[in-house]
Amino acid sequence: MANTSLSTREDKPREAFPRATPLRRHSLYEAVTERLREMVLEGELEPGSRISEKQLCEAFEVSPTPLRQALKVLVSEGLVEMLPNRGARVTEVDVEEVADLFEVMAVLEGLSGTLLATRASDAEIAEIRHLHECMMEKFRKNQRNEYFQLNQTIHRRLAEIAGNRVLLELETSLTLRITRARYAANMQMGRWEESAKEHECFVEALEKRDAQGLSDAMSLHMRKTGNAVIQRLKQD
Structure with a gap:
C-alpha cells in the first residue's frame, strides 16, 4: 500500500509566508x-558613561535581546565597549587615534576623487548634485541632524x-570610527x-570631471574636518 502522507502534504495548497516573527525581531533589533x-x-550617551540595559529596555519598550544585539554592533563599530562583569560603556575618544584616522581618510578621499572623475556616470553625478542641494536646504534651515545624515549619505x-x-570597504570601516x-x-x-562650502567645491569639480581638482578638494575637506575635530576634542 502506497504511503500517501507525502502526497497529501503536497496536495495541500501552499499558504503565503506569514509575517514571520523572526523578521519582526530582526527589524526591531535594527531600530x-x-x-x-x-x-x-x-552625545546623549557621553563618552565613558555606563549603559544601563534596564533603563534602555524600559525607554525603548523592548526585551534585553534586541538591545544586547544592538550593543554587539556598536562594539564592532568602536562606539561601545563591554567591561567584564560590569556591562557596557560608551568608549572614550582617543585624540591621537582620531588624528591618525583622519590622516588616512584624507588620502583615501583623494584617491576616491581621482576615480570618481572618470567612473561616475552623468546620472550618478546628477544624483550627487541633488543630494547636495537637499543637504544645503537643511543647512539653511539650521537642521543639523538632517544635514549630517545627508552628509554621510553623500560621502x-x-x-x-x-x-x-x-x-x-576601507572607507566604510574607517568612517564608522x-x-x-x-x-x-x-x-x-x-x-x-x-564644510558646506567645501562640499560645493567638490561637487562642482565632479560635474566638471576635474580629476585633480576633485581629488584635492575631497582630500582638503577631510583634512580640515580632521583639524576641526582635533581642536574640538582638545577643548573638551
Whole structure:
C-alpha cells in the first residue's frame, strides 16, 4: 500500500509566508541599533558613561535581546565597549587615534576623487548634485541632524560610485570610527559653514570631471574636518 502522507502534504495548497516573527525581531533589533547609535553619536550617551540595559529596555519598550544585539554592533563599530562583569560603556575618544584616522581618510578621499572623475556616470553625478542641494536646504534651515545624515549619505555614495571595492570597504570601516568626531565638528557653526562650502567645491569639480581638482578638494575637506575635530576634542 502506497504511503500517501507525502502526497497529501503536497496536495495541500501552499499558504503565503506569514509575517514571520523572526523578521519582526530582526527589524526591531535594527531600530534599536540605529537609535542607540544616534544617542552615542549625538552625545546623549557621553563618552565613558555606563549603559544601563534596564533603563534602555524600559525607554525603548523592548526585551534585553534586541538591545544586547544592538550593543554587539556598536562594539564592532568602536562606539561601545563591554567591561567584564560590569556591562557596557560608551568608549572614550582617543585624540591621537582620531588624528591618525583622519590622516588616512584624507588620502583615501583623494584617491576616491581621482576615480570618481572618470567612473561616475552623468546620472550618478546628477544624483550627487541633488543630494547636495537637499543637504544645503537643511543647512539653511539650521537642521543639523538632517544635514549630517545627508552628509554621510553623500560621502557613502561617492565611495560606492568610485567603483573600487577595497576602497569602499576601507572607507566604510574607517568612517564608522570617525563618525562621532565628525558630528562633533559640525556642531561648531563656523566649521559647519566652511564644510558646506567645501562640499560645493567638490561637487562642482565632479560635474566638471576635474580629476585633480576633485581629488584635492575631497582630500582638503577631510583634512580640515580632521583639524576641526582635533581642536574640538582638545577643548573638551
